[in-house]
Amino acid sequence: MSSNGYDYLDGNALAGEMTEIFAMDVTAAEGQCSHCGTIKHLAEAHVYVKCPGVVARCAVCEQVLLRFVSVRQQVFLDVRGLTYLTLDRSLLQEYGS
Amino acid sequence: MWHVGKVTALHDETATARTITLQVPYWPGHVAGQHVDIRLTAADGYSAVRSYSIASAPNLEGRVEITVERLPTGEVSPYLTQELAVGDRLELRGPIGGWFVWRPHQSEPIQLIAGGSGIVPLMAMIRSRASAGITTPFRLLYSVRDPASVFYRDILQLLSDRDQSVSLTYAYTRTAPKDWPRPPGRIDAALIANTTWQSNLGPTCYVCGPTSFVESATGLLVAGGHSPDKIRTERFGPSGDRR
Numbered sequence: 001m002s003s004n005g006y007d008y009l010d011g012n013a014l015a016g017e018m019t020e021i022f023a024m025d026v027t028a029a030e031g032q033c034s035h036c037g038t039i040k041h042l043a044e045a046h047v048y049v050k051c052p053g054v055v056a057r058c059a060v061c062e063q064v065l066l067r068f069v070s071v072r073q074q075v076f077l078d079v080r081g082l083t084y085l086t087l088d089r090s091l092l093q094e095y096g097s
Numbered sequence: 098m099w100h101v102g103k104v105t106a107l108h109d110e111t112a113t114a115r116t117i118t119l120q121v122p123y124w125p126g127h128v129a130g131q132h133v134d135i136r137l138t139a140a141d142g143y144s145a146v147r148s149y150s151i152a153s154a155p156n157l158e159g160r161v162e163i164t165v166e167r168l169p170t171g172e173v174s175p176y177l178t179q180e181l182a183v184g185d186r187l188e189l190r191g192p193i194g195g196w197f198v199w200r201p202h203q204s205e206p207i208q209l210i211a212g213g214s215g216i217v218p219l220m221a222m223i224r225s226r227a228s229a230g231i232t233t234p235f236r237l238l239y240s241v242r243d244p245a246s247v248f249y250r251d252i253l254q255l256l257s258d259r260d261q262s263v264s265l266t267y268a269y270t271r272t273a274p275k276d277w278p279r280p281p282g283r284i285d286a287a288l289i290a291n292t293t294w295q296s297n298l299g300p301t302c303y304v305c306g307p308t309s310f311v312e313s314a315t316g317l318l319v320a321g322g323h324s325p326d327k328i329r330t331e332r333f334g335p336s337g338d339r340r
Contacts, residue, residue, distance in 0.1 A: 007308075008308065008332070009308065009332045009333070010197070010330055010331055010332050011196070012132075012194050012196060012197050012331050013148065013332075015132075015193040015194040015195075016132075016134040016146070016148060016190055016191070016193045019098060019190065019191075019193060020098065025193070025194060025195040025196075027194055027195065027196050028194075028195030028196045041196050042196075043194070043195075043196030043197065043329075044196075044330075091195050
């Protein structure tokens with residue numbers, strides 16, 4: 001954590017790496033924090049990138065939603081902090097990915 | 098997933114920021130507000146990836162413009178702003194992100210708030226509006242250090258002169274032009290109240306800039322009655338780059 005306390009980015013910053021493993025943009029998906037129950041888009045999470053990998057935390061309670069680490073050919077994805085994600089199928093067509 | 102784009106034009110926006118125009122074969126198109134990841138790979142295989150917002154309006158020609166601010170200690174931005182030449186090729190991934198976007202079918206008034214190079218994705222929204230011939234009212238509040246640090250000054254002026262429904266407010270933080278009505282300073286509650294849409298009009302607000310700027314601007318918007326659900330943010334890292 002930096003001295004100004006602003007050492008995080010938005011969930012948007014996850015989007016590039018997530019395209020490597022998901023067919024859709026998951027940052028536009030709504031998800032529920034399994035700790036406090038808040039439902040927000042993953043793009044609104046607080047994302048910490050100055051660590052080995054990427055950690056997304058709930059913008060309300062700061063508990064870990066997701067961890068993502070990529071080492072050589074292995075991708076480690078931990079989504080223990082998300083009860084669920086709701087994806088919008090129309091976005092799949094929009095980006096043609 | 099990675100594309101290779103060819104540099105077709107370079108344009109200096111300021112002494113430290115350069116717009117790079119890429120022609121990208123098989124580019125699927127983008128939505129205003131999205132970004133791309135740029136990957137540079139050294140001869141020894143070491144690679145670095147950075148995210149840059151797309152500055153250009155959506156188009157069918159595979160044209161992607163990004164504007165890169167040079168960070169003195171950056172690994173990627175000095176190369177992109179000083180060494181990259183027309184005709185060179187760049188690896189890029191995208192378009193990325195489906196949240197911090199504006200789509201032409203949105204009918205509500207739009208409030209854009211930019212801190213420094215946070216103007217880039219907001220410029221794509223203003224251009225997207227213009228190229229789609231949409232008349233949705235837009236307001237831009239652009240906080241910038243001094244007049245020499247403004248990106249896209251001429252095109253912003255042109256678009257707001259041509260169309261009364263795009264209004265433009267500059268807020269200078271260090272040095273303002275001579276006779277500027279507001280002394281230099283960070284954006285504050287009075288400026289928000291006087292130059293941005295009232296919350297009862299139901300605007301969607303897009304705020305982009307360094308993390309501390311975004312925190313401050315969203316705090317002022319919420320204090321001014323805006324619902325957090327109507328505020329979308331994109332923060333830059335402490336070092337000024339996205340990653």
